[in-house]
Amino acid sequence: MLASEDRAGQAWSKAHGYGGYTSYASLSDLPTRASVFGELKRQLDGHARAFARDLAFDLGQGRLKLDSLWVNVLKPGAGHSGHIHPHSVISGAVYVRTPPGASALKLEDPRLPLMMAAPPRRADAPEALQSFVYLAPAPGTVLMWESWLRHEVPANAAKSERISISFNYGWR
Numbered sequence: 638m639l640a641s642e643d644r645a646g647q648a649w650s651k652a653h654g655y656g657g658y659t660s661y662a663s664l665s666d667l668p669t670r671a672s673v674f675g676e677l678k679r680q681l682d683g684h685a686r687a688f689a690r691d692l693a694f695d696l697g698q699g700r701l702k703l704d705s706l707w708v709n710v711l712k713p714g715a716g717h718s719g720h721i722h723p724h725s726v727i728s729g730a731v732y733v734r735t736p737p738g739a740s741a742l743k744l745e746d747p748r749l750p751l752m753m754a755a756p757p758r759r760a761d762a763p764e765a766l767q768s769f770v771y772l773a774p775a776p777g778t779v780l781m782w783e784s785w786l787r788h789e790v791p792a793n794a795a796k797s798e799r800i801s802i803s804f805n806y807g808w809r
């Protein structure tokens with residue numbers, strides 16, 4: 638419904654070469670626009686609090702606040718090249734539709750620019766030593782990471798759309 642009715646989002650996606658539809662730049666009010674997104678925000682807030690505890694964040698008098706939440710409908714063959722989420726603390730995604738072959742999330746070791754002469758890792762290296770980690774989500778999966786962590790959505794090899802909802806938390 639969003640993808641078909643949000644003309645501004647369609648135009649932005651087209652202008653920026655997004656292979657499908659994203660509400661990233663066009664709809665900033667999803668949690669109040671539809672109760673299903675409001676309920677999602679409530680659940681994500683709890684996950685973000687738990688994640689902040691696991692990360693031993695000292696938030697002082699501040700707290701984590703959901704700054705943005707947006708929908709991504711990724712067409713077959715489309716991807717999203719490596720990026721970080723500036724101005725945020727925790728970023729993540731909830732996966733709605735992951736047909737067979739749907740892109741995994743590719744996470745990149747942030748130390749790569751410091752490893753000019755380092756040998757490559759063996760294929761059987763423990764996950765924590767691998768340069769890239771691929772997480773294959775299922776519908777309902779929630780992934781969160783610190784916003785400085787570079788990540789990528791490789792080309793969607795599924796025959797149909799991969800649907801996810803991304804979000805950023807700031808520290809206030």
Ligand SMILES: [Fe+2]
Pocket residue numbers: 720721722788
């Ligand atoms: Fe991202």
